[in-house]
Amino acid sequence: MRTRIIGGLVIPVTQSGLWYENGHVVVEDGRIVAVGPGEGPTVPGEAVVNAAGKYVLPGFVNAHGHAAMALLRGFADDLPLMDWLQKKVWPIEDRLTGEDIYWGTMLALLEMIEGGTTxxxxxxxHMDRVAEAVAQAGVRGVLSRGIIGTSPDEGRxxxxxxxxxxxxxxxxxxxRITVTLxxxxxxxxxxxxxxxxxxxxxxxxxxxxxxxxxxxxxxxQIVASHGKSPVDVCAEAGLFERPTLVAHAVHLTEADIDLMARFDVRVAHNPGSNLKLGSGVAPLPKLLQRGVVVGLGTDGAASNNNxxxxxxxxxxxxxxxGVGEDPIAVDAxxxxxxxxxxxxxxxxxxxxAGTLAPGAPADLIFMDGSGPHLLPLYNPISQVVYAAKSGDVTDVMxxxxxxxxxxxxxxxxxxKILFHVGRIVEGFTR
Structure with missing residues (x-):
């Protein structure tokens, strides 16, 4: 099937400041084959979707999280990280079954899709159950089985x-499914x-x-145990010789950032979770200035809470x-x-991936641009970043x-998903 999307305000995110006020996006066999102004040359037999009054942009990418923790949303709020983990989260996670994980992931996928995350x-x-949920939902997932082990035997x-x-x-x-460790x-x-x-x-x-x-x-704790930073520990263990994504990266030295840049370590910045847990604010501008690739993550809904x-x-x-007292530190x-x-x-x-460009995977969303909070319109990119709401998302591909x-x-x-989630959560109180 070939689909031509016309009439929308297209933001391809291929370069700064680029949008097409009345643009088109053509999708065929799961790929974007054309993007540009106007309706473009039509092809007989293609489906036409009118996106007038809507923004058309790439689907959002959530670079870090624990989807099934949607089951624990609001379960353990207003605690520091270690108390949150050791006293509240880990004990109840010991009770979760594969079935629980499946429906918790499904709940997260409902929310993410409705908010434009593809x-x-x-x-x-229980990551097989997570993968099953991803397969059914039709989203793209980068999935890891979490590994905890204070010794090689324990982690085996x-x-x-x-x-x-x-x-x-x-x-x-x-x-659509990629596995990482x-x-x-x-x-x-x-x-x-x-x-x-x-x-x-x-x-x-x-x-x-x-x-x-x-x-x-x-x-x-790591410096006291090993005499070096967590970044150095990972580097010396050879982790950065492999493609590595690190989540949070809040407390970094200048040497840490240089080392991460040298090894092309990628970062998932989680501003909401870091604020809620009182973990601090990651040095995003410094990371970007050094050329470190940074994405954004929500973390789990137990620490965000969305x-x-x-x-x-x-x-x-x-x-x-605000932190840098610099209004252009991170622009729209x-x-x-x-x-x-x-x-x-x-x-x-x-x-x-993550753009509307010919050859890219066809992952895109529509956002309704007619709400009063989105009018008047001067700069659509600023409007999306500073004024739009996730509830404005109407369509997701x-x-x-x-x-x-x-x-x-x-x-x-x-x-069905909400029914099963309710059944599972009832069991937590028994």
């Missing part, structure tokens, strides 16, 4: 499961375990995602202006790119397939 990264457990089971998961799912669903963090995976992860990463030809330098206390990537785009633009073009094109780069996806049409899900049964 690609997400995930690190959790999770690493074995990770290897098996990668062999089953890496490249599945026509390439997921060592949780240097404080839960010491160097000996990280070295095992590096070996398996090379063996399987897959990348790595890890939490890194999220809190000041974590960094102090999966609204558009909110993270706005936060990324606003926080760094940069913020939107972080949530789309640069997020795809952070996840090591193919060239063009991933891999050339409609997932949401006129705010109605095409691949997921909303009522």
């Amino acid at each position: 690609t997400f990264a995930d690190m959790y457990f 089971g999770a690493i074995r499961e990770s290897r098996e998961f990668a062999r089953r799912w890496h490249g599945a669903e026509g390439g 997921g060592p949780h963090a240097p404080y839960t995976c010491p160097p000996a375990v990280l070295r095992q992860v590096v070996e398996v990463s090379a063996e399987l030809g897959v990348g790595i995602q890890i939490h890194l330098s999220e809190t000041r206390s974590e960094v102090e 999966l609204d990537l558009l909110e993270e785009i706005r936060l990324a633009a606003l926080i760094h202006k 073009d940069t913020a939107l790119a972080l949530g789309t094109r640069e997020g795809a780069r952070a996840l090591f996806l193919e060239e063009g 991933c891999d050339g397939r409609w997932l949401l049409r006129d705010r109605q899900h095409q691949t997921l049964d909303r009522d």
Whole structure:
């Protein structure tokens, strides 16, 4: 099927300041084949979709999260990270079954699709069930089985499961599912375990995602134990010899940033979660100045408490202006790119992903531009970043397939998912 989208305000996110006020996007066989002003040359037999009054832009990319933690939204609020993890989250996670994880992921996918997210990264457990949810929903997923092990023996089971998961799912669903290895963090995976992860990463030809330098206390603990920063620990374990995405990267030294830039380490910036947990504010402008590739993540809904990537785009633009007392620290073009094109780069996806460019995967969204909060219109990129709401999303396409049409899900049964989530959560209180 070839589909021509016409009449919308097209923001391709291929370069700063570019949009087509009355543009077209042509999709065929899951790929974008044409983008530009006007309606473009038509082809007999193609379907035509009129997007008049709407923004057309790439789907959002959520570069870090734990989708099934949507089940724990509001369960443990207003706590520092270690208390949140050790006293609240880890104990209840021990009770979660594969079935729980499946429906929790489905709940997250409902929310992400309705908010315009077409690609997400995930690190959790029972990951076969997560992959099943991704396959059914039709989104793009970069999935890791989380690995925690304070010794090689303790981590061996999770690493074995990770290897098996990668062999089953890496490249599945026509390439929509990518598998990476997921060592949780240097404080839960010491160097000996990280070295095992590096070996398996090379063996399987897959990348790595890890939490890194999220809190000041974590960094102090690693320095006290190893005499060096968490970034140095990862580098010396060989992690950065593999394609690596680090989540958070809040407490970095200048030497850390230089090392990450040298090894082309990618970063998932999670402004909302970092603020809520009191972890601090990552040095985003410095990372960008050094050429580090940075995407945006929501983290899990237990620490955010939503999966609204558009909110993270706005936060990324606003926080760094305030912290640096610099109104141009992160401009609207940069913020939107972080949530789309640069997020795809952070996840090591193919060239063009996260944009509306010929040859790119056909992952795109419509946003209704008629609301009073979006009028008048002077600069549509600024309007999306500073004024739009995730509820403005009306239509979502991933891999050339409609997932949401006129705010109605095409691949997921909303009522069924909410029923099962309610049943699971009732069990938490028993």
